[in-house]
Amino acid sequence: MNILDKIIADKAKEIELKKSLIPVSQLESSVLFERKCLSLAESLKNGSGIIAEHKRRSPSKSVINQDLNVQDVVYGYEKAGASGISVLTDGKYFGGSLEDLLYARASVNIPILRKEFMIDEYQVLEAKAYGADAILLIAAVLTEQQMTYLANSAKSLGMEVLLEVHNEEELKKSLEVNTDMIGVNNRNLKSFEVSIENSKKLSSLIPDQLVKVSESGISNTNTIAELKIFGYQGFLIGENFMKTSNPGQAAEKFITELKSIA
Ligand SMILES: O=P(O)(O)OC[C@@H](O)[C@@H](O)c1c[nH]c2ccccc12
Numbered sequence: 001m002n003i004l005d006k007i008i009a010d011k012a013k014e015i016e017l018k019k020s021l022i023p024v025s026q027l028e029s030s031v032l033f034e035r036k037c038l039s040l041a042e043s044l045k046n047g048s049g050i051i052a053e054h055k056r057r058s059p060s061k062s063v064i065n066q067d068l069n070v071q072d073v074v075y076g077y078e079k080a081g082a083s084g085i086s087v088l089t090d091g092k093y094f095g096g097s098l099e100d101l102l103y104a105r106a107s108v109n110i111p112i113l114r115k116e117f118m119i120d121e122y123q124v125l126e127a128k129a130y131g132a133d134a135i136l137l138i139a140a141v142l143t144e145q146q147m148t149y150l151a152n153s154a155k156s157l158g159m160e161v162l163l164e165v166h167n168e169e170e171l172k173k174s175l176e177v178n179t180d181m182i183g184v185n186n187r188n189l190k191s192f193e194v195s196i197e198n199s200k201k202l203s204s205l206i207p208d209q210l211v212k213v214s215e216s217g218i219s220n221t222n223t224i225a226e227l228k229i230f231g232y233q234g235f236l237i238g239e240n241f242m243k244t245s246n247p248g249q250a251a252e253k254f255i256t257e258l259k260s261i262a
Contacts, residue, residue, distance in 0.1 A: 002190045003059050007093055008141050011117045019122055030129035032105065037133040037158045040084045040111035041180045041211045044234040047083035048255050049224070051113060051213070052247070053238030054104065055088045056095030060192035063095075064242045070100045071107040076248015077241075078108040081255045084134075086113045086236055098130045105131025113162060117141060124153045134160040137179070139170035140189055147177045162213060166198065171205050181234060182206045187216040196223055203230035221258045
């Protein structure tokens with residue numbers, strides 16, 4: 001069983017347990033459930049395009065940074081001029097939590113993406129209840145029908161969808177899904193191999209009306225300049241900022257440099 005299958009198997013068990021502890025009615029009674037969401041797609045088109053990620057660890061890198069509190073990190077990202085925030089909420093493999101999402105919501109006024117392995121509508125309701133503006137759907141672990149159902153559920157709650165693909169086959173099965181953004185993951189979630197070429201290779205297959213986001217393995221501003229030529233407007237960066245003692249400062253330096261070469 002590869003790591004992705006393991007994560008999904010654990011996720012299914014986690015969701016069943018959570019459903020017994022926190023009923024849907026409790027999620028729907030959250031003060032944030034009626035909140036009007038911010039648009040991550042618009043923010044990417046009109047701002048720096050950087051989605052800065054809070055990620056304590058990952059299967060490919062083990063511990064990245066567990067010493068900082070999420071409020072300081074995401075506040076620093078907003079101050080640095082990020083267009084959006086990505087918050088990992090998976091606990092076992094990424095060291096995140098739904099509480100991180102709630103703290104992030106309380107700390108910034110820019111769009112927040114819930115970065116999670118979504119397989120059940122319950123998780124979409126959680127995302128809204130804990131303050132997310134957008135959810136991630138990963139084509140590698142979902143059928144077209146599942147993506148359609150989960151995307152429509154998110155849209156019905158006023159959230160946007162970032163649909164993540166890694167190859168042409170995943171992109172082809174995603175084209176009918178009601179998504180706002182297509183993310184190309186430069187990292188193969190099974191082998192962890194990273195190549196920016198993946199974003200370049202797939203860009204021409206993404207319909208122009210969707211916001212293109214390049215994800216993973218981005219550590220310098222020249223890469224952003226190159227990817228903009230291929231039509232990308234969003235850039236998801238985690239480790240390059242999180243591996244430092246002050247991710248907000250690292251993001252500020254990166255975004256200032258980006259402005260100077262734009
Ligand atoms: O830390 P990086 O290489 O900058 O990557 C960030 C982000 O793209 C990555 O965390 C990610 C992209 N898609 C995912 C899906 C699940 C978990 C994590 C991810």
